[in-house]
Every structure is written in structure tokens, then in C-alpha cells.
Amino acid sequence: MEKPTRLALLKEIAEFLNEETEMKSMLDGALRSLVEGSEFSTGWIFFINNEGEHELVSDYHLPKALTRNQCAYMTQGSCWCVQAYENKKLTKASNIINCSRINHATQAYADETDGITHHATVPLRSGEEEYGLLNVATPHTETYSEEDLELLESVAFQIGSAIKRITLTEQEKEAARISERNRLARDLHDSVNQMLFSVKVTAHAGQGLSDISKAQQAFKVIEETSQNAVSEMRALIWQLKPVGLEHGLVHALKQYSEMLELELYPEVHGLIDLSSTVEEHLYRIVQEAMNNTKKHTNTDEIQLTIKQTQQNVQVRVQDFGTGFDVTDSTRETSHGLNNMWQRVKLLQGDLTITSSTQGTTIDVVIPLN
Known part of the structure; x- marks a missing residue:
């Protein structure tokens, strides 16, 4: 199958990234498109935290040697590219002359490396924010061309921007969830708690009533206030879980309106x-x-x-x-x-x-x- 031009590949990846809203599927899809649309045969992405600890978050067509023991060579220990990233020495797409991960895998499983001996790497960033590394490799290739590195730079820029966008969206979602929990807590305190306190006060006062009509009136107040508290609590519970939404939006809203x-x-x-x-x-x-x-x-x-x-x-x-x-x-x-x-x-x-x-x-x- 003929590979797309580099411009067409970048356009394809950009369109894919613009539509993705979930981090894992975004990383997997972008990496797959990059490898399948270029001369690279494999690729992997590390996320690196502030302590320099790396995590393998996506990979595509890794040689069998690198997948051995649950990708132990990729997930354990350090390597030059991770150290260079942590030391702020890796600022653009670069050739890795000697990869300790590939070397260790080759020593143990020489016939399972698919000819992979070296890889290229590029940091993933958006503005001042840095997330990790994008690595790619090609069989029997020690040095990657300037065109390959430029392609890698462009794709890394796109992925970094997508990571930033998805991260901000998740932060906004979490803020919305926290805000909603706080509102429900306020409603619970302001309405249900107030009603139950009223029931308690009325019941306490009713214990000393000898007049039957006044006692009946107190019981009536307790009954009405309790029913209001039950209705309010039911409404708050409905807000925690959309009851009936599996049958459609209108059906669920109709049910909620009836409850209110x-x-x-x-x-x-x-x-x-x-x-x-x-x-x-x-x-x-x-x-x-x-x-x-x-x-x-x-x-x-x-x-x-x-x-x-x-x-x-x-x-x-x-x-x-x-x-x-x-x-x-x-x-x-x-x-x-x-x-x-x-x-x-x-x-x-x-x-x-x-x-x-x-x-x-x-x-x-x-x-x-």
C-alpha cells in the first residue's frame, strides 16, 4: 500500500487529533497513523512526571524482544533519552546513538528485535508544559534523516497540543463535578437539614401538649414537613444519577418533572x-x-x-x-x-x-x- 505524502499524513493526524477527547485512544491512534503512514516500523510514547519517573502509555508494533516480561525493558530502569529529557538537554527531535533498552533486549533475545538497533526521539510539549517523549524506530537504521526528524517534530507538536487540550478539558470536568457536589451538599444542608430540624423541634414541643387539637396540629406539621424532606431528598438523589436516561432524554426529563x-x-x-x-x-x-x-x-x-x-x-x-x-x-x-x-x-x-x-x-x- 502506497504511503501518503508527509503533508497528507500530517493533515490526517491533525484531523484525527482534533476529534479525540480521550487520552489513551488519542495517543494510540496518533502513533498508529504515524507508523503506518511513514517509513517507521514501530513507536512508543513515555509520559515522564516531575520526579523523572517514566510510564509507557502507548506503543505500536514493538519488536517481540521489547514486549517480553510485560514490556520490562520499556518500563523498568532508565535510559539516555529519559535522562536527557529530565536534564533539559533534549529539546528537539534527535537520533539516539545507543539505546540501553534495545541493547538489553538484544542481549537476551537477539532474534526477536526485528532489526531494531537505534531509535529517534522527540519531547512532547505544549508551550512551557512538557509531558514526555515520542520515540520511533526503523529496522537496520542507525541515523534518521532530517526529513524524518522534521516529521517527528511536527507530529510531536500536534500530539503535545492535543494532550494539553484533553488535560484542560478533564480539569474543567473535574471542577464541574466538584462544583456540583458542593451544590448538592449546600442544598442538603439548606433544605433537608432545615426540615428535619423543624420536625425535631415540633416533635419535642408536642410531647408537652395536653390539648388534643394542638397535638393533632403538631402531628400534621410533622407529617407535611417530613413529606417535603422526603421529596427534597428524592430530588437530590435523582440529581446524582439520571434515572430513566437509558430510555431517552425526553423520557427521563418527563419522569423527573413528575417527581417534582x-x-x-x-x-x-x-x-x-x-x-x-x-x-x-x-x-x-x-x-x-x-x-x-x-x-x-x-x-x-x-x-x-x-x-x-x-x-x-x-x-x-x-x-x-x-x-x-x-x-x-x-x-x-x-x-x-x-x-x-x-x-x-x-x-x-x-x-x-x-x-x-x-x-x-x-x-x-x-x-x-
């Missing part, structure tokens, strides 16, 4: 076929909107419109309640709005919120390409 005792009027345009990530984020966004409607707008009706095209998915959540000031960061609703903004940002979408005395409208647009 809201009337949801869904309207769907087009075939709703979303990835699990997009679907769950949209569920959480609409869920947050319904929570705000239940608590703050003095209405129990919500209009939900979902439209999917080839380019995006559009979601509108609309109520006709009392509305609120979207610029007032002191309101309790601001926590929920911040969660919406974070989720939309992770999906690289747009969020628009308008509110007045006639009601609130939340519009979300998420790109699908």
Missing part, C-alpha cells in the same frame, strides 16, 4: 440521536432549570422544546412564572445557573437566559460536529 410535581410539555423536532456525554449534560441542564422553576417561579408548568439538526441540538426551557433578575449573583438560583454555564462550556455550546415578570426562557445550543 411539574407539568412538562415536551415538543421534539427531528430525530434526537445524541452521544451519552451530550445527552447527560443536557439532562443536567434542563434538570437544573426545572429545579429553579419549582423553587422560585410560582408556576408548575414548563414548555420544553428540543430540536436536532446535522449541525447542532437546540434546547429551550420556558416557564411563565414570576421570573427573576439573572444578574443578581446573590440569589440562590445563581448556583444552578453557574452549573448550567459550566456544562454548556464543556460542550463548547451557547447558553442564553432571559427572564421577566412574564416568565423565564433558557436557550441552549450545542454543536454536534
Whole structure:
């Protein structure tokens, strides 16, 4: 099979990297494309931490000698390229004259090295951030050409940028998870805890009541407050796990609205076929909107419109309640709005919120390409 031109190979790898969102599959796919699209026959990637410890995170077509004993030659001990990287002496794509890993493997399994004796190496970085090394090799080759090293530099730059992007995305996701856990903890403390305290106070006071009518009234308060606490706790549990989402976004939202005792009027345009990530984020966004409607707008009706095209998915959540000031960061609703903004940002979408005395409208647009 004819190899692609170097420009075509770089374009192919760049397009692949732009679409990947998971670190392992990104590294494996980029390394496979590089080896299959060039004269290199094998490659491997080390991540190196601040203590100089390296980890084999991806490899492709390693000679059998290097895979022996669960890749012991690749995972144990040090070598010139890792030491040079740690000492800041490796700044560009370079030829490795003598690789201790390959030498040790050759001494033990001389007939299983596929003719690999030397390799080229290049650091993986993005700006000031450094992540590790990209190494490649070709049988019976001791020195790699300037063109080979330039190709290696270009691919390493692309991979480094992808690592940076995925790392930042993961950090944002973790920040969103922490924010959501904190919000749930606040809600638990502010609502359920307050209700249970009220039940305790009422029950304590009721012990001294001799008037039957007053005692009955106390029991009624305890019953109503307990039911409210149960409903609030159920809502918080639903927010931890999207119940019913396996049956589709609209079905899950309908179930959640029923639990909140809201009337949801869904309207769907087009075939709703979303990835699990997009679907769950949209569920959480609409869920947050319904929570705000239940608590703050003095209405129990919500209009939900979902439209999917080839380019995006559009979601509108609309109520006709009392509305609120979207610029007032002191309101309790601001926590929920911040969660919406974070989720939309992770999906690289747009969020628009308008509110007045006639009601609130939340519009979300998420790109699908």
C-alpha cells in the first residue's frame, strides 16, 4: 500500500487529533497513523512526571524482544533519552546513538528485535508544559534523516497540543463535578437539614401538649414537613444519577418533572440521536432549570422544546412564572445557573437566559460536529 505524502499524513493526524477527547485512544491512534503512514516500523510514547519517573502509555508494533516480561525493558530502569529529557538537554527531535533498552533486549533475545538497533526521539510539549517523549524506530537504521526528524517534530507538536487540550478539558470536568457536589451538599444542608430540624423541634414541643387539637396540629406539621424532606431528598438523589436516561432524554426529563410535581410539555423536532456525554449534560441542564422553576417561579408548568439538526441540538426551557433578575449573583438560583454555564462550556455550546415578570426562557445550543 502506497504511503501518503508527509503533508497528507500530517493533515490526517491533525484531523484525527482534533476529534479525540480521550487520552489513551488519542495517543494510540496518533502513533498508529504515524507508523503506518511513514517509513517507521514501530513507536512508543513515555509520559515522564516531575520526579523523572517514566510510564509507557502507548506503543505500536514493538519488536517481540521489547514486549517480553510485560514490556520490562520499556518500563523498568532508565535510559539516555529519559535522562536527557529530565536534564533539559533534549529539546528537539534527535537520533539516539545507543539505546540501553534495545541493547538489553538484544542481549537476551537477539532474534526477536526485528532489526531494531537505534531509535529517534522527540519531547512532547505544549508551550512551557512538557509531558514526555515520542520515540520511533526503523529496522537496520542507525541515523534518521532530517526529513524524518522534521516529521517527528511536527507530529510531536500536534500530539503535545492535543494532550494539553484533553488535560484542560478533564480539569474543567473535574471542577464541574466538584462544583456540583458542593451544590448538592449546600442544598442538603439548606433544605433537608432545615426540615428535619423543624420536625425535631415540633416533635419535642408536642410531647408537652395536653390539648388534643394542638397535638393533632403538631402531628400534621410533622407529617407535611417530613413529606417535603422526603421529596427534597428524592430530588437530590435523582440529581446524582439520571434515572430513566437509558430510555431517552425526553423520557427521563418527563419522569423527573413528575417527581417534582411539574407539568412538562415536551415538543421534539427531528430525530434526537445524541452521544451519552451530550445527552447527560443536557439532562443536567434542563434538570437544573426545572429545579429553579419549582423553587422560585410560582408556576408548575414548563414548555420544553428540543430540536436536532446535522449541525447542532437546540434546547429551550420556558416557564411563565414570576421570573427573576439573572444578574443578581446573590440569589440562590445563581448556583444552578453557574452549573448550567459550566456544562454548556464543556460542550463548547451557547447558553442564553432571559427572564421577566412574564416568565423565564433558557436557550441552549450545542454543536454536534
